[in-house]
Amino acid sequence: MDPYKHRPSSAYNSPFWTTNSGAPVWNNNSSLTVGTRGPILLEDYHLVEKLANFDRERIPERVVHARGASAKGFFEVTHDISNLTCADFLRAPGVQTPVIVRFSTVIHERGSPETLRDPRGFAVKFYTREGNFDLVGNNFPVFFIRDGMKFPDMVHALKPNPKSHIQENWRILDFFSHHPESLHMFTFLFDDLGVPQDYRHMEGSGVNTYTLINKAGKVHYVKFHWKPTCGVKCLLEDEAIKVGGSNHSHATQDLYDSIAAGNYPEWKLFIQIIDPDHEDRFDFDPLDVTKTWPEDILPLQPVGRLVLNKNIDNFFAENEQLAFCPAIIVPGVYYSDDKLLQTRIFSYADTQRHRLGPNYLQLPANAPKCAHHNNHHEGFMNFMHRDEEVNYFPSRYDPVRHAERHPIPPPVLTGRRDRVSF
Numbered sequence: 001m002d003p004y005k006h007r008p009s010s011a012y013n014s015p016f017w018t019t020n021s022g023a024p025v026w027n028n029n030s031s032l033t034v035g036t037r038g039p040i041l042l043e044d045y046h047l048v049e050k051l052a053n054f055d056r057e058r059i060p061e062r063v064v065h066a067r068g069a070s071a072k073g074f075f076e077v078t079h080d081i082s083n084l085t086c087a088d089f090l091r092a093p094g095v096q097t098p099v100i101v102r103f104s105t106v107i108h109e110r111g112s113p114e115t116l117r118d119p120r121g122f123a124v125k126f127y128t129r130e131g132n133f134d135l136v137g138n139n140f141p142v143f144f145i146r147d148g149m150k151f152p153d154m155v156h157a158l159k160p161n162p163k164s165h166i167q168e169n170w171r172i173l174d175f176f177s178h179h180p181e182s183l184h185m186f187t188f189l190f191d192d193l194g195v196p197q198d199y200r201h202m203e204g205s206g207v208n209t210y211t212l213i214n215k216a217g218k219v220h221y222v223k224f225h226w227k228p229t230c231g232v233k234c235l236l237e238d239e240a241i242k243v244g245g246s247n248h249s250h251a252t253q254d255l256y257d258s259i260a261a262g263n264y265p266e267w268k269l270f271i272q273i274i275d276p277d278h279e280d281r282f283d284f285d286p287l288d289v290t291k292t293w294p295e296d297i298l299p300l301q302p303v304g305r306l307v308l309n310k311n312i313d314n315f316f317a318e319n320e321q322l323a324f325c326p327a328i329i330v331p332g333v334y335y336s337d338d339k340l341l342q343t344r345i346f347s348y349a350d351t352q353r354h355r356l357g358p359n360y361l362q363l364p365a366n367a368p369k370c371a372h373h374n375n376h377h378e379g380f381m382n383f384m385h386r387d388e389e390v391n392y393f394p395s396r397y398d399p400v401r402h403a404e405r406h407p408i409p410p411p412v413l414t415g416r417r418d419r420v421s422f
């Protein structure tokens, strides 16, 4: 099975021009006019359709991480962690899963330079046999804030001034001076690590604490880390100015050219784990996203490797329309109570319904590659062919059953409703 094959596709092009509805077009150069000089007739349907499509070519850019580059490849398990998780794609060394990855800058627009001092996104979509798993991370292992309530304000402060559309330090410092927990991430951002040389020489991190659950229901907190096999390289301020001055897409180009030349970028995946039964042994909160987990007491454990060996075929379909979401997990992986992660679970799918429409998960790059079924259907731009007569549940006529139950974290939750700073 080719996981990237999809239709409609330019593989089915006719040898001559047609309208969208397939009628032959005999002249794609000249509009239909009265006489030789015009005016143009409204009945020139081909012209109207051509302009109408052109007028609508752009979709809203991502509210953050608008500028990005993507590539495809595979993830391969190299070390057995089936004692920690029942995730099918991690079941044994040697198992390979197709992936699509999108790297990005965070704050500036879709066409902005890739040399700016800014965190970088590192988002991986695993097309597993049990559905997609999106590990939507960044290049730094910590985040500025701990509570998603602050995220829109934080982004407003970092984005350009709404009056002048110029990014201004006084606005950034004004906001962050109220949030000392952001200092840790600033030490990464304003260190020599702050401008990655390109996307190949960059680490990745899941940042938030997730959980792994094994068949018996035992839970471990987990942090995910990607380490590039070609090492980490960054640009100093004057180097960044030089690189960006001549090419504002240098990182996209580096990724594309490397893969085209057969020089496939590779990362090793490592995890750190904490048994929640013993989380009180640490002098930090494992769910606090502004803290790293010290590697001397919580060593990095190897899990697998990620190889990007195929360039995207089309930027719009496989970058602009790509939708990652931290809520998209598979059995054997679960969220933690990390408040930032909990907020993210809502926000991504919400923006994607706005940015791409309610059927965004039917788009080829976002759709699972495994068989899937439910009765969430219709809506704008539905292009799923369904021929079932029963679209309700339960039904004695529909043989589709519940999936096998898989373990989720067992702790009993109690507490008083509150809004707390921590």
Ligand code: HEM
Pocket: 061, 062, 063, 064, 065, 068, 102, 103, 104, 120, 121, 122, 123, 136, 137, 138, 143, 147, 148, 149, 151, 205, 206, 207, 208, 322, 323, 324, 340, 341, 343, 344, 347, 348, 351, 352, 355
């Ligand atoms: C509560 C905190 C956060 C909120 C509300 C939030 C929200 C968003 C939204 C709305 C998008 C645009 C998604 C789209 O249009 O497809 C986005 C993109 C992204 N976010 Fe976050 N985010 C948060 C924190 C984080 C953190 C902690 C990380 C790193 C672990 C992160 C990494 C990313 C990445 C990599 C993308 C780009 C995905 C892509 O390439 O399409 N975000 N975020």
